[in-house]
Amino acid sequence: MSPVQTIIAAHRQGQSVGLYSVCCSNEQVLRAAMQVALQYDTPLLIEATSNQVDQFGGYTGMTPPQYREYVEQLARQQEFPIERLILGGDHLGPNAWQHLPAEEAMANARDLIAAYVSAGFHKIHLDCSMSCADDPARLPDETVATRSAELARIAERTATAAGLPPPVYVIGTEVPIPGGEASLDPGLEVTSPKAVAQTLDVHRRAFAAPDLAAAWRRVIAMVVQPGVDFDHSTIHHYDPQAAAALSTWIETQPGLVFEAHSTDYQTEASLHRLVHDHFAILKVGPAATYAFREALFALAAIESELLPIEQCSDLVYVLERVMLEQPRHWQKHYPGTPTEQRVLRRYALSDRCRYYWGEPPVAQAVTRLIDNLTRHAPPLILLSQYLPEQHQQVLLGRLAPHPEALIQHKVAGLLAQYARACARNGAEVPA
Incomplete structure (x- = not known):
């Protein structure tokens, strides 16, 4: 079994373990993630979305092989063992080509899956839930499952041809949009056991062909809505009682767990409880880049206190100017007055500035x-004002007051909550 399958099997045998997934391409975030995985002795699952990375480059400009090389280069620099890295692909399907007819969009999706698998991405989230240009507004579950099975077939053939270990798969039709940036419905509902049973049955039938039997045995998780989400300024926190029926249902399905998207900004206690309740794969993305942005803004404030204005980076102003000049990543997401939009551009939980x-x-x-x-090290009095947690670690001699070390420590504090929730030797569930 692969490390992913080993963790899922251990969870289903009653161990309180899980797998956290860092969905990000930010260099400082990934460096911090490697530090955390070393500290807590966990594997490190890093996932790229179909928006970030595709055969044409995605918004990062990287193809799947380039992304793999990028991550592995960071691992070498961080002295992180390559064998403990697991790469995953998130929302793989026609997502980026919804404006095209289904036949054309799915042709691109097939090439996308082949590119990811041939580059050694092991964990594959099959997401064909979105409608293409000539599809009905809401796709029938059967269509979603048939398209997912079609992509799994491509993945199987690609792995075999490349001599690579066969992938593991995540399925599910109740998926949030990539990034979790939809307006949060106050009536957010947990997926019902009936709905998830229907999804599983439809996919089981779609994978019934002989050449997909082995692939079906490697379906490890389903994406459902456990009642956690966030939008620009609001967080819907996990309620174990609301998800109790769903948690009980998955216990009747050997070998399966749930994958929880949009777990960003949940409390650490909620992360532990999610893993306990069989939402054993926890995905985090915007919260990590939000911590990165917080660290940069804090450092920019320190810089402005230390240096004459003509020597400063003006980072906050530069970011604002570029976002106004290139509004495509935020304009349709952030409503309100100009003042409200300015606040959201900088501080929204959905963190659209991560694209810039x-x-x-x-x-x-x-x-x-x-x-x-680096030339003008932040003094302790300013660290105390703007980065108090990092200030304490510097005082104790555990952290150098170097800007990159401070940034990574800030991000690592967020990611460590996920590691503790998932690791065998993680801390007890906090009160």
Whole structure:
């Protein structure tokens, strides 16, 4: 069995273990994730979405082989064992090509799956839940399952041809949009056992062909709505009682667990309880880049206190200017007055500014900020004001007051909650 299957099997045998998934391409986030995985002795599952990485480059500009090389290069630099890295593909299907007719969109999706699997991505989330240009507004479950099985067939053939270990699969039709940025419905409902049983049955029938029998045995998880989500300023926290029926149902399905999307901003106690209740795969994305943004803004505030204005990076201003010049990643997401939109651009939990860190003016401002604070180390009094948790670690001699170390420590604090919730030697569930 692969490390993923081993963890899922241990969970189903009664061990309180799980797998956390870092859905991100940000360098500082991934470096922090590697530090956390080393600290808690966990494997590290890193997932790319079909928006981030595809055969044409995605919004990161990386194809699946390029993304793998990027992650492995970071691992070598961090002295993180390559064999403990697991790569996954999230929302793999026609997502990026919904504006095209289904036949054309699915042709691209087939190429997408082949690119991911041939590059060694092991955990594959099959997501064909979205309608294409000539589809009905809501796809029947049978269509979703048939398309998912079609992509699984491509994945199986690709892995065999490349001599790679066969992938493991995640299925499910009740999936949030990539990034979890929809407006949060106050009446958010947990998926019913009846609905998830229907989804499983439909997919089982779609995978009934002889050449997919082995693939079906490697379906490890289903994506459902456990009652957790977030939007720009609101968090829907986990309620174990509301999800009790769903948690009980999955116990009747040998070898399966649930995968929980949009777990960002949940309390650590909720993360532990989610794993206990068989939502054993926890995905985190925007919360990690939100912590990264918080660290950068804090460092920019320190910089402005230390240096003359003409020497400063003006990072917050540069980011704002670029987001206004290139509004495609936030404009349709952030409603309200100009003032309300400005606040959301900077501070929204959905963290649309994560799409802009790679833009040359923003990247240059970040580099200048780090260079400035490398030459002029943040004094303790300013660390206490703007990065109090990191200030304590610097005082104790456990953390260097270097800007990149401070950034990574801030992000690692967030990711460590996931590691503790999933690790065999993790802390007890906090009160």
